[in-house]
Amino acid sequence: MIRTIEIVALVLGAIIAWLAAAYVDSGLQFLLCEVFLLFIMAQMWNLLAGYAGQVSFGQQMFVGLGAYGLCLMANNTGIPVWGVIVIVPVIVGLLSIPLGMVVFHLKHAYFAIGMWVAAEVVFQFVVKTPALGGSGGIVLRPGGEMMQGFPEQTVLPVSLFLSMALIVGLRVFLRSKLGLATLAVRDNEAAAEAAGVNIWRLHMILFTLTGAGTALAAALYYTTTLFVTPLDAFGAKWVVLMMFIVVVGGLGTLTGPVVGLALFIGIRELMTAAGYSGGQYWIVMGLLSTGVLLFLPQGLWPAFSNYVQSLRGKASS
Amino acid sequence: MSFLNGRSNITRRQALKWSAGATASTLFMPSIARGAGSIIKIGYVGSLSGIRAAFGETETWTLEKMKAHLANGLEVGGKTYQVELVIRDNQSDPNRSNSIASELVLRERCNLVLAQDGDGALSIGELADTRRVPTISTMVPWQGWFFPRGGNPATGFPYTFHFFAGSDTILQTFVSLMGQVDTNKKVGTLFLNNEPGQAFMDPELGLPPMLKEAGYMETSAGGFPITANDFSNAVSTFAAVKPDILTGFMYPNHFIPFWNQVGQAGLKPKVCAMAAAFLFPSGVEALGDTGDGMATEIWWSPRFPYKSTITGQSAEALATAWEAEANRQWTQPLGYGHALWEVGLAALQRSEDPTDPDMVRDAIASLNMETVIGPVNFAESPIKSVAITGLAGGQWRKGSGKYPYELKVVDNSALPDVPLEADMVPLGGS
Numbered sequence: 123m124i125r126t127i128e129i130v131a132l133v134l135g136a137i138i139a140w141l142a143a144a145y146v147d148s149g150l151q152f153l154l155c156e157v158f159l160l161f162i163m164a165q166m167w168n169l170l171a172g173y174a175g176q177v178s179f180g181q182q183m184f185v186g187l188g189a190y191g192l193c194l195m196a197n198n199t200g201i202p203v204w205g206v207i208v209i210v211p212v213i214v215g216l217l218s219i220p221l222g223m224v225v226f227h228l229k230h231a232y233f234a235i236g237m238w239v240a241a242e243v244v245f246q247f248v249v250k251t252p253a254l255g256g257s258g259g260i261v262l263r264p265g266g267e268m269m270q271g272f273p274e275q276t277v278l279p280v281s282l283f284l285s286m287a288l289i290v291g292l293r294v295f296l297r298s299k300l301g302l303a304t305l306a307v308r309d310n311e312a313a314a315e316a317a318g319v320n321i322w323r324l325h326m327i328l329f330t331l332t333g334a335g336t337a338l339a340a341a342l343y344y345t346t347t348l349f350v351t352p353l354d355a356f357g358a359k360w361v362v363l364m365m366f367i368v369v370v371g372g373l374g375t376l377t378g379p380v381v382g383l384a385l386f387i388g389i390r391e392l393m394t395a396a397g398y399s400g401g402q403y404w405i406v407m408g409l410l411s412t413g414v415l416l417f418l419p420q421g422l423w424p425a426f427s428n429y430v431q432s433l434r435g436k437a438s439s
Numbered sequence: 440m441s442f443l444n445g446r447s448n449i450t451r452r453q454a455l456k457w458s459a460g461a462t463a464s465t466l467f468m469p470s471i472a473r474g475a476g477s478i479i480k481i482g483y484v485g486s487l488s489g490i491r492a493a494f495g496e497t498e499t500w501t502l503e504k505m506k507a508h509l510a511n512g513l514e515v516g517g518k519t520y521q522v523e524l525v526i527r528d529n530q531s532d533p534n535r536s537n538s539i540a541s542e543l544v545l546r547e548r549c550n551l552v553l554a555q556d557g558d559g560a561l562s563i564g565e566l567a568d569t570r571r572v573p574t575i576s577t578m579v580p581w582q583g584w585f586f587p588r589g590g591n592p593a594t595g596f597p598y599t600f601h602f603f604a605g606s607d608t609i610l611q612t613f614v615s616l617m618g619q620v621d622t623n624k625k626v627g628t629l630f631l632n633n634e635p636g637q638a639f640m641d642p643e644l645g646l647p648p649m650l651k652e653a654g655y656m657e658t659s660a661g662g663f664p665i666t667a668n669d670f671s672n673a674v675s676t677f678a679a680v681k682p683d684i685l686t687g688f689m690y691p692n693h694f695i696p697f698w699n700q701v702g703q704a705g706l707k708p709k710v711c712a713m714a715a716a717f718l719f720p721s722g723v724e725a726l727g728d729t730g731d732g733m734a735t736e737i738w739w740s741p742r743f744p745y746k747s748t749i750t751g752q753s754a755e756a757l758a759t760a761w762e763a764e765a766n767r768q769w770t771q772p773l774g775y776g777h778a779l780w781e782v783g784l785a786a787l788q789r790s791e792d793p794t795d796p797d798m799v800r801d802a803i804a805s806l807n808m809e810t811v812i813g814p815v816n817f818a819e820s821p822i823k824s825v826a827i828t829g830l831a832g833g834q835w836r837k838g839s840g841k842y843p844y845e846l847k848v849v850d851n852s853a854l855p856d857v858p859l860e861a862d863m864v865p866l867g868g869s
Contacts, residue, residue: 149546258587258634259533261565268597269569274545347541348565353533401530 128290135286139279151274155346157387158281160363162339164379165288166332167364172374173296173304174328175311177230179361180237183244184333186356187214188340190248193350196264203264204276207341215334222329226322245356259351262344273345281342288335292376304328308374366407370414372421381423385410479513479793481783482525482549482572484539484559485776489531491556493719494578497773498555500765502526505780508749513784515793525549529559536562544572550794551575553783555776557583564588564599571796573803574599575783577775580606581825583635595823598796600803602782602815602826603775606638608853609736610646612832613686613712614653615852616734619863620710622683626655627708629673629687629697631715632662639688639714646686658682663693670697678704688714691722698726709865710734712832720768723835723844730835730844732866737833739774739812742848743857747811748781754811768842778810813854829854834863 142154163185171177191210196203221240228236249257262269295301303324306314315321344350367386372378386407393403418425483502487495502524509522525547529536536556540563543549552567552574554560560576561584567574576584576599584601585592617626628646630636639645640662650657658680660673674697677685685708689697694716701708712734717723723730741758752760757777758769782803787793790802806826807818817826832850837843847861 149548152541152545255587256634258561261588263565263589268565346545347537348569349537349540349562351533351537351562354537357534359534401535 124290124294128293131286132290135283139282139286142282143275143279146278148272148274151278152346153387153391155274155277155281155343157383158278158285159339159343160367160386161285161379161383162281162288163336163360164364164367164383165285165292165376166335166339167361168368168373168375168379169292170328170332171365172368173308174325175308176325176329177234178237179234179358180239180241181332181336181364182356182358182360183237183241184214184218184336185340185360186241186244186248186352187217188337189344189350189355190254190260191337192341192344193260193262194254196262197260197266200265203262203269203273203345206264207338207345210341211334211338214337215330218330218333219326222326226325226329241356245352248352248356255350255352257352259349259354262348262350269345269348277342277346281339284338289376300324300327366411368421370411370422372423372425375421375423377427378421378423381426382421385422477518477520478523479515479520479551479787480523480525480547480549482527482543482547482552483555484527484529484536484543484552484563485555486531486559487528489529491531493721493770494772495528495555496719496767496770497761497765498776500761501773501776501780504750504777513787513793515788516791520793529556529562531556531558533558533562539563540566544570548572550796551783551787551799553779555772555779560584560599560601561587564596568596568598571598571800573786573796573799575779575786575803576601577603577779578772579603580609580635580638581822581827582606582638585822585825587634590822590824592822595825598800600817600824600826602778602817602828604736604738604828604830604853606635607644608827608830609714610639610649612736612830612850612853613646613714613734614649614655615850616712616832616834616863617655617684617686617710618653619849620683620865622709623681624655625658625680625682626650626684626686627658627660627673627677627680627682629660629670629685629689630662631687631689631693632664635714636662636688655684663689667693668696670700673697674700674704674706677701677706681706683708684710684712686710686712689716691716691719691725694722695725698729702729707866710863711866717835719770720835720842720844720846729867731837732864733835734849734863735833735835735846737771737831737846737848738828739771739778740831740833740846740848740857741769742860743774743811743813743831745809745811745813745856747777748785748808749777752811757811774812778812778815781810782806782808782815813856829856831857832863834861836861836864 167181188210191213192206195201196206225233225236225240248254296305303319306319307321307324367379367382370385371382389406390403414422485495485498487498506524512519512521525543527539529539536558543552544563544566549572552563552572554563554574554576555578557579563574581601581603582605590596630640647657658676660676694713714736717733717735723733741755743754746753747757754774758773761769761773785808786799786803786806790798792798803817805818807816813829815826815828820826830853831848833846834849835844836847838845848857848859849861849863851857851859
């Protein structure tokens, strides 16, 4: 079960979250919101691809569903925004069950592309539906009123604490029976099945949870931007970001995405500050990920920890 | 006390400074050193590249002029403020527009944002309104900015403003253009099926009722998707009734195949007025010799009898300066890009304190000035937050000078100040 150090981490996370809400400037808060929400999304993709072995190119669908779910429900019902943010992931999670029943017929690369197609179908549906704002998008107006206050002052501590809780939660999960089954599937699917793991059920649970988690992060993100367009929310950039962060950092590890995220944000901020406009940082990202995949295919973090271990081995011998 | 009320202590810039080290901070963040309160930060977002790059073609040049103009600061009420410009290109991409919106509003916390692009303006709108960042936008018919954002004409928006002509004025101008040529009064219409296109073809508020009222018989080929490159259905619909007038809304890449198919079907229209297709000389030049006589809306031309409040240049002088320095023909956004800065700087100068968002907002709302594109009147506008500007009708004619085609003002019914340069002639010359 949960260990003392993990409880300490949670308490620390809560304290840092509270301090960040009180003392950080709103511009930096917005950036940090993005950082922690990207972390949650990347970790969700990691859980699905790295642990459950289901690489998906369509996770932006859950971002879009989270964003649109937030705006539609907040604008058209009297439920307060923060309540909506809790309800939307539940709905998206439920919706992903029938979707999973369909796309699970596809395996591996076919699954990845099938998810992409599913995301594109939802995107086209939103673009062609005037009631959803069409290609023009919709504005977040809870109950028809302009959003008041400073949402990032709430989103930041929530996303910071959620990130911390996610790491702790995943550690606890991987020690549980279901977690051990997941690891077994990651290592050898056929062997796991022979040992009695219900792979379909396991995949469905993780697919639903990661879909809901991604939608939650998206709903939190769009609470700070107040405006959703289909091209933005259903954009492939989301899944590209998740993949970059996870694959460069280390697929199937809990620490890898932290490394990948730090690299992504660091490169983007430094290059933008140095005057390279627009998406030029993507060129560096592309080169970096190509390099990592060529020379350290398991990712930066596993390579680094292996190296440290080999040093230790030498020192003790 | 200030420590406890949730106000800022660590800014993004400071955090970046710590993490990026001293080099980065001194090279890229000179503003930290300057005292707060005497700096005005103006954010700018425009489509400098991407699919709408033609709309931003003149912008880089305009921005250079403005940088030079503001290099020594801006005088407001006897006090000189340093001006920091935060220029962002949204690459005509809504994705980019959203991240720029949050950057300009939340991270840079601009005192004023100028948006030269519709996507840019829509993305930043709600954020600017809730965070009290006065924002002025242009370059898209005001209906396309006002209604998608859920605007109410009686109340408008708290901090965001827009000035441009209306899509209704474009249509009235088109109907007026048609009336100048002797035709069989039959009109074939065809529209790109996107949001502005739907507004143009609206059976109650769009072109159809206007045509009916003016005594024209409309043959509608309806809407087509943006990916279309074959118009044979529409052309055969038109071939059955042989209209003398073709009108609607499409981009140059649609018009070229459409026009070829019109020619193949043996149609010989006398008037062709397409919104958006002929805004830029390149759209007409691509038609070769058959481009002579194509009609379009003119938001701005060097013949507009106005002058800049910033440089004192007349519209003519502004276009001449651009043509001489950039060695390219003038385009309509040149005037609007310049006027955007005129409106923005005038608002800052008329506010008591340009760093106070409420004062800047009030200054914009009470503006009634004449810019290089003509009067911009927020103060007496029937639609709050919008200044509706004028529009003329024009026709592309074979050029006599340096450029293959020249845009002549042939209709001024919506903006009588603009002198007529020529009479509207039937297609293919008089």
